[in-house]
Amino acid sequence: MLGLADRGRPVCPLQEVLVSRVSRRTYVALLLVLVVVAGIGLYLFQPWKAFTDTTVNESLPTASAPEVKDGPQKKDNAGVKDGEPSMTSTKPKDLAEGRFVTHEHDTSGTARTVRLADGGQVLRLEDLKTSEGPDVRVYLSTRAADAAKAGLDDGAVALGKLKGNLGNQNYTVPAGTDLPKFRSVVIWCERFSVSFGAADLAPVTG
Template identity: 85%
Template sequence: MSRVSRRTVVPLLLVLVVAAGIGLYLFQPWKAFTDTTVNEALPTASAPEVKGGEPSMKSTRPKALAEGRFVTHEHDTSGTARTVRLADGGQVLRLEDLKTSEGPDVRVYLSARAADEAKAGLDDGAVALGKLKGNLGSQNYTVPAGTDLSKLRSVVIWCERFSVSFGAADLAAVSG
């Protein structure tokens, strides 16, 4: 038997260390064992009210526009998604009692696709709302001004790194 030379072992070990580092960066396996809880209150805004010629600020309640329950795709996902119009006219997506997995580069989208179709991928017109703040709890995402919510059918929790949907919720108009 021939002995393996040091000139062979050292480069091989370096390649293995680099490959392990890349694997850890891409997969972030520790996230399978961690949770991030976020519990934000629903934002309130004040709308100007004119009384006797003097403007004053009157707090009004946000108005729910649409809502739906999350369904699981690649990771167990549950909770409620709700779009809300604030008194100042701004729109917010609110995730309530969200439970899903942590993952690398997980983001929140509004999509024209139905929740079950979003499992196959995001549509070209999907609206990015930002990185998922936490995999547990209740959180708010500002909907960009000018977004037509009537054309968007679902909310998708999407992992950019692996192009998979963790879960999605169909949005149905709230009556009243």
């Protein structure tokens, strides 16, 4: 508290300069902190994706399986020798399918696993509708869809980043994957470790 003798005494110019410099440095430091925090927030949350959609429409891959003909080596009218492999078109075979249920984000559509004529396997998402998000991926899980909401299992297989939050898409299943042991398909956000939605896979009979 200023005494009576100090009241009305002018402030030292040097003191004013020091206070001004400290205030300016504090302001600049706070501004830099806010910019860094805002940048990190934008990187993590990518809020603009709440207002955008990415539509991907792919046809189911088709492949031809080689068919070997037995018999003597002679050419037919098409110029192909008997005993040589010829390419015969074979329809893909549905293995399992199921419908998506919502977890953290509204999700709908159908998931089905398909064996192609050449023996390759794909996961196909049809009429998919979910949200965009940061680092969203597609997984095969050994857990049921409801259980996958709590987290991915250790045996889950990643099929790649979600190509789009809308549409019809194909994801190659790695060679050697034992599809019957996987019970669901999960759309999983790696950034925040949450499931957007999942679909139980039930074997297709017939």
